[in-house]
Amino acid sequence: MIRYVVRRLGYGLIVLFLVTVFVFVAMTFIPSDAVDLMLADTGASEEQAAELRAELGIDRPVHEQLFSFLGGALQGDFGRSFYTDEPVMQLFLDRIPVTLQLGGLALAVGTALGVALGILAAVRRGTRSDSAIRGVAVAGLSVPNYVVGLLLLTVLGLWFAWSPPFVYVGPTEDFASWAQQMALPAIALGTSAVAGTTRMTRSSLLENLGSQFIRTVRAKGASERLVLYKHALRNSVISVLTLLGVNLGTILGGTVILEQMFSLPGTGQLIYQSVLDRDYPVVIACTIFYAGLFVITMIIIDVLYALIDPRIRAAREAGT
DSSP states (O other): OHHHHHHHHHHHHHHHHHHHHHHHHHHHTSSSOHHHHHTTTTTOOHHHHHHHHHHHTOSSOHHHHHHHHHHHHTTTOOOBOTTTOOBHHHHHHHHHHHHHHHHHHHHHHHHHHHHHHHHHHHHTTTSHHHHHHHHHHHHHHHSOHHHHHHHHHHHHHHHHOOOOOSSOOOTTTOHHHHHHHHHHHHHHHHHHHHHHHHHHHHHHHHHHHTSHHHHHHHHTTOOHHHIIIIIIHHHHHHHHHHHHHHHHHHHHHHHHHHHHHTTOOSHHHHHHHHHHHTOHHHHHHHHHHHHHHHHHHHHHHHHHHHHHOHHHHHHHHTTO
């Protein structure tokens, strides 16, 4: 099992390298750069622009910039922001707690509510409740999370004359204000997670409830509650765990727009502004973090597979 985890970590490092190269090269293909934006209305000459590019190090060939960035990143130095001249790592560390709070809330609420609705739909298969839950799930998958956020703001603002606070306050400073500000973006971000988890839980649970081993358990006289929660649901959890990684990717991507929309000073808002400003070091560092978090989550999910299902653990210990 340890060998398997080490191998997956190796694959994860390759993924991080490829993501870094792709994002770095893609940013250099954007028509204008940071210097163009900085000097747009200053009337600076071409010589002054060239000097500033040389100072920032973006006048060199792309491969030289990439190797220089990778060399610093391996030592924990992701460069400095083109605009504030602050270390990128410090900017990132200042912002990441907000994104982790928002993403954690969205993932937890989305998964818990999705599993509950999926169980309800499976137990009441073919009823109006089942149809209603499936309809809501389809709608949740179809509507982008930023549209859900706009709808929530519009409905609460027009019908109830209420809007969340738009000045971020940490949970340790004022928990009530923090909860009000986090509620709407967390619901908007978690919508797709609820929808996907509901559909996956329902289909997996129905498949397990119709399997041979469940019929055997019922033949032994086990109660329906025991059949559902101890046997069928346990085997369905593996499918739900697989979806956690997908949900995490969707939630991390959604933070870029929703943090800007709800004035949350997280890494999503930082990426949004840095892309507009062509602040390459900040964009690349945040992208590496998002990719790294996704890779680590998938490895943890793989380990949980083995803990839940002994057959998977045996196969991985055998190296298959």
